[in-house]
Amino acid sequence: MIRLLALLLLLAGNAAPARAGEHFLILQSTTSTQNSGLLDYLLPKFTARTGIEVRVVAVGTGQALENAANGDGDALLVHARERELAFVAAGQGIMRCDVMYNDFVIVGPKRDPAGIAGGREAPAALRKIAAARAPFVSRGDNSGTHIKELALWRAAGIDPARPEGGWYREVGAGMGATLNIAAGMDAYTLTDRASWVTFANKRNLVLLVEGDSRLFNQYGVMLVNPERHPGVRFAAAKTFRDWLVGAEGQARIAAYRVAGQQLFFPDARCD
Helix, strand or coil, X not given: CHHHHHHHHXXXXXXXXXXXXXXXXXXXXXXHHHHCCHHHHHHHHHHHHHCCEEEEEECCHHHHHHHHHCCCCCEEEECCHHHHHHHHHCCCXXXXXXXXXXXXXXXXXXXXXXXXXXXXXHHHHHHHHHHHCCCEEECCCCCHHHHHHHHHHHHHCCCCCCCCCCCEEECCCCHHHHHHHHHHHCCEEXXXXXXXXXXXXXXXXXXXXXXXXXXXXXXXXXXXXXXXXXXXXXXXXXXXXXXXXXXXXXXXXXXXXXXXXXXXXXXXXXX
16 A cells, blocks of 8 residues: 555656646747747746646737637737827736837839838828829728738828728738738838848839838737736746846847848836
8 A cells, every 4th residue: 555655646746747738838929929920939948947838819909908808818018009008098908018129111013103212201101102002901990000000091081981983991910911902902001120121022022112200110028917816827928028028038139130130129117
C-alpha cells in the first residue's frame, strides 16, 4: 500500500509540468500586428522568457475593445488612443501604456485619377478623391484604421456616408482583405504602413500620400480590469504588459524588420 501511494504521488508530481499549457493569456489585438508578422516575431520570445503562452484574437480595434468589455480576453494591444482612454475611463481597462508607433499611408492606383501623388496633406488628398469620384475602399469595420480614416474625412469637410455616384465603398473587412479589394478595383484606401509593406498582392497599387502628422499611428497595451471580470488572467497579462514596455520588449520591437525596413518604433510611456 505504501509503495502504491508513493507511486501515485510520483505520477502526480510528474503530471504537474503538463499543466504548463494552462499558463497562458488571451490577447485581443489588431489585424495589423498579426498580418505584419510582428506578433509571430515577438510572442515566441516572450514565451521563452516567461513560460506564458499568448493566444491572439486578431480583429479591428473596435471589436477588440468590445470583446474585452465582455470579458473575452486578458490584455489588449490596439491602436485608437482616444477609444482606449475611454475604455480605461469606463473602468473596463487598467494600466494602459503607449507601446510603439508607425504611420498610416494612402495608397491607390498607379494611374492616380484623383492626382494625389506626392501630397503630404491627407485631408487635401481625400478632397481630391471625392471631387474626382474615384473609387475609395473603406474598411468600414470600426477598426483603428477605420476610426482614423473617418477622422481624416471630417478634417477634409466631407461626409463619406453620403457619397454621390457610389465611389465610396465600405467592405467591413480587415486590412489584408481591404487591400485586396482595392487592388482588384484600382481604388484608393488608407492603410497602416506595416500592412502595406507586408502586403503581397499590390498589383497596380502604389503608395501615394505619406508624411502628414495626422497619419501618426500610436499603439497601446492595457489590461482588462479584474474588478469587472474576476476570471481574467491578471498576473499573466501584467507580465506580458511589463515585458512589452520594458527594455527587452522595446528592443525586440525595434529589431523587427521586413525587407530591411523597420515597421514599428518603440515609444513606451505609461499613463
